[in-house]
Amino acid sequence: MQFSVVIPTLDEADHIDPLLTRLFALDLVPGSFEVIFVDDGSRDGTPGRVRAWEAQANVRLIERHEQPDLAGSILAGVALAQSDVIVVMDPSHPPERLPALVAPLLDGSHDVAVGSRHVPGGGTGGWPHRQWLSRLGDWCARSLCDVSDATSGFFAFRRELAATLSERARGYKTLLELLMAGQGKLRVVEVPVCFHQRTHGTARLSFHSQWIDLKRLMTLAGGTVSFGSTGRFAAVGLLGIVIDILLFQWLMSRGAGLALAHIVSFFAAAAMNYPLNSKWTFQPPPAGYPRWSHFGRFLTMGLFTLLMRGGVLAWLVYGWHMAPMLAIFPAVAVTAALQYLGSAFYVFPVRQDLPSADVRWRVASLGIVAFAVLLRLIYLGQAQLIPDEAYYWNYAQHMELSFLDHPPMVAWLIWLGTAIFGDTEFGVRIGAFICGLIAMGYLYALARNLYDKSTGMRAVLLLAILPFGFVPGMLMTADASQMAAWAATLYYMERVLLASDGNRAWLGLGIAFGLGILSKYTLGLLGPAALLFVILDPASRRWLRRPQPYLAAALALLMFSPVIVWNMENNWVSILFQAERATGIGNKFSLHWLFLHMLLMLTPVGLVAAALALWQGGDDHPDPCMARRRLFVRVFTGVPLAVFFCLSLFGAPKFHxxxxxxxxxxxxxxxxMGQGTELRTIASRVRAAWKPTIAVFLFLYAFALHYVVLGIPGIPYVGFGEHYFWREATHEVEQIVETVQRQTGQKPIVVGMSRWSVATSLAFYNRSENGEPMDIRSRNLFGDKAAMYDFWYPPDPPTNRPIILVGMIPKELEHNRQGHEISPMLVQPGPVLERTILRENKPLRKIYYRIAQGYLGQTNSP
Structure with a gap:
């Protein structure tokens, strides 16, 4: 007998005859298979229908009297089976696909064959809510194993694999149990299958069954969700919520600030929750497990949850103008969800049947990336713009084909975001957030192609955590779109140079490269890198004689044409400006600064890991094709890095x-990161250092965002205030403007005394509803260069309108960048004055201003 078909049933009487008729009509050797029905207590006569077939065909029946459970039914059928190849199906699966499903096992090439809906040729039909439930289950399960349809109920496997299933296996996803038990050692193939909505019988898939499967999936992933923990957690959590909300409202009624009230109430509730959860809700730690380490995990999880909750409160109170007394309720709900997941997977993880290190890394990657993305999204519209973002917002207010210091992509993204969401921080930054997600997607695909799926997930984790990846995904600068385009260009480069994917990949490469140079000229460095790779790689040299690379380059050049047209109309000023910057800023040896900037971008652990990866990464990989992949990585990293190395010999490059x-x-x-764990080499020590590095930097991002949005009680705003908090500073400047206008009867000109930081920040936050916006200019009024302000607002002729100079440091209000005094260009200039900006009676920063009665023009300067 070649294989056994196990069919669990529950009220399937109307399906038995059609199914068996189709099964035994297959063009198979008579007697080559048997059919075992395992009935879970049907009440519609299903067992009788099966018995009617026992006398005429190789059909047997098992009647279970326990609680209905699909996994238990399958195991009961396996125990009775006479073949070493087991097929699991139900009456909704097409029996015509059986030969294709069992063939890979019968020929010995595979251990498991999956009837898949999600590979080419597969699909579903006529599934209403079931399709969405199944997709949700697939999405959750797919992250843990390398099968696209890990929740399929139609699969074949070798009989001995049933012994690897955990005794706690239950639910409706036995295939997932098998795959997880195999820990990536199984030979798995997916066979396309089209499923259809059943016309009779009872579908086992329901919201309740999906919840059971989700809990089991969490257990397989290493989370503690058994022993009634969900209900107990809810009971403990409810008590904590009551304490949290009552104490928060009491503190707010006593005049405490939002930050102080929510921090104190959170820790009060957590102090009560921890002992109850550790002793009652979840399994207590085993004997000998250090209690201080257990509590340290709880404290770490609590801090992350607290900082996330601060963003939710700020979003509701400042963004949606909800009363704090009401906003605390949804904020606490978010806190409870995060605490449950953190407790299940981090504070109280399973201690038995631990998943493999690979699965643990996958789960950690999913959780950390999800937290980092959610952190960005929540604080996206609450953290004030930095001056660079305000400057690019001004780009979008003066739309052109290009700009002096950057191509136009950043302006286009801000224009689109603000057109949809208004001139808000969220509207400005949503483009950066989306670009960050795009970069993650392309990086995952690139790493999966070069190595495997687990490596792709860890690569996304690194991009989400390392400063060079987190910051562009949060702040709307030209680096945001460049990061997405760079990742996309690398992906398509790999497809055309290593995988030879053909015309579609070349088209994608041309578009990605074009969008990249529309974002920032730096991406052009990938062009010479590609040429060098083609020269060094014999298999790629054939592309030099084919039209696709040249067509892709032409497409990228066509997309770049707006920048070329703008430069032609403006005497190539942008190209000359960038060429001057490329020769170095400061004209001095700055190689040491380059290494410092790399340290800031990668963290110390990341910099050492990058050096190891560049020097020896992949040398011991068993794949014979790894030599080409290693060359790809080294060339596309080394060429741009060598350019910056050379530039730093003659000038100081920007840190980013x-x-x-x-x-x-x-x-x-x-x-x-995913290799061995022995601490014997530098590489092994770096692997061990990644975990604390990830935790520390994720905490620093969350802490910094909470700090600038809500503040941290007891920690003053010191060190960076002169470049931040422009919303409050603008309000003070508006008051100064109103006072001067009331005294003189004329609308004053406000001059930001920096290159563009002050003027652009004031312009964005100037939201006065009582009158016209302020008339804002930049320092080019006094003979200095002011980037795009030289185009937008050329120096005015002399005027008797009042002039208000605003700066971040006093000396900017007295001399221009050439060292010339400003006073001779002003009428009756006053002294430099100072104002301290407050929030809730706490100092944020200072601004400096100077009032004059008119402007004489640059011709009067020395």
């Missing part, structure tokens, strides 16, 4: 310039 360079190296760094 090397950021996207590391995208090509991240897959190798991620692959090295």
């Amino acid at each position: 310039w090397t950021g996207p360079v590391w995208l090509a190296l991240l897959p190798t760094m991620a692959w090295m």
